[in-house]
Amino acid sequence: TQLLEQSPQFLSIQEGENLTVYCNSSSVFSSLQWYRQEPGEGPVLLVTVVTGGEVKKLKRLTFQFGDARKDSSLHITAAQPGDTGLYLCADVGGSQGNLIFGKGTKLSVKP
Amino acid sequence: KAGVTQTPRYLIKTRGQQVTLSCSPISGHRSVSWYQQTPGQGLQFLFEYFSETQRNKGNFPGRFSGRQFSNSRSEMNVSTLELGDSALYLCASSLMSGSSNEQFFGPGTRLTVL
Numbered sequence: 001t002q003l004l005e006q007s008p009q010f011l012s013i014q015e016g017e018n019l020t021v022y023c024n025s026s027s028v029f030s031s032l033q034w035y036r037q038e039p040g041e042g043p044v045l046l047v048t049v050v051t052g053g054e055v056k057k058l059k060r061l062t063f064q065f066g067d068a069r070k071d072s073s074l075h076i077t078a079a080q081p082g083d084t085g086l087y088l089c090a091d092v093g094g095s096q097g098n099l100i101f102g103k104g105t106k107l108s109v110k111p
Numbered sequence: 112k113a114g115v116t117q118t119p120r121y122l123i124k125t126r127g128q129q130v131t132l133s134c135s136p137i138s139g140h141r142s143v144s145w146y147q148q149t150p151g152q153g154l155q156f157l158f159e160y161f162s163e164t165q166r167n168k169g170n171f172p173g174r175f176s177g178r179q180f181s182n183s184r185s186e187m188n189v190s191t192l193e194l195g196d197s198a199l200y201l202c203a204s205s206l207m208s209g210s211s212n213e214q215f216f217g218p219g220t221r222l223t224v225l
Binding site: 031040041042043044045048088090092093094096097098099100101102103104 | 115144146152153154155156159166167168169201208209210211213214215216217218219
């Protein structure tokens with residue numbers, strides 16, 4: 001059974017700081033998705049990465065996919081309070097056609 | 112375009128009762144998946160319905176069941192509730208079956224079992 005580990009579990013920073021969160025898999029990802037879940041809402045897809053070594057940018061967010069496709073990182077530059085939420089990584093390739101999620105990194109950005 | 116809606120948003124039940132949760136997908140989406148989210152286990156897949164048929168099922172006991180109607184709306188039912196069933200239940204809709212199709216999540220139903 002594939003296990004996704006995310007680190008750190010919790011992160012509390014001040015507005016303007018940079019941060020990186022990580023997602024590691026016990027096996028090769030089919031393809032990897034990053035989601036953000038805000039309090040009281042469902043997860044919202046941020047990006048999908050497919051190719052080893054791939055880097056994608058979404059405004060202040062930079063997503064990297066490891067060469068071996070077993071790990072990924074999400075870097076946020078100059079964090080803002082609006083970035084607060086639970087960041088989840090997920091593998092698209094569940095054996096039942098489902099998404100397999102990590103437990104997430106809970107980010108709090110204080111003004 | 113309206114998003115995925117789930118009703119009710121909050122629910123309190125006692126052990127032994129049963130509960131039915133509802134999910135209305137985005138118009139035109141034919142697949143609905145259900146997930147359970149808890150602090151300890153994270154998001155775990157319950158089942159997926161496509162064109163009124165259960166396509167896939169996660170590793171949950173038979174107390175958890177679901178169905179899908181011809182208009183793609185879906186319900187999930189939990190019978191004989193246990194304290195451990197307290198969780199946020201999320202549904203996600205997509206155009207077609209399978210996780211490679213982008214899934215859009217609803218806001219969830221927060222179930223508390225006392």
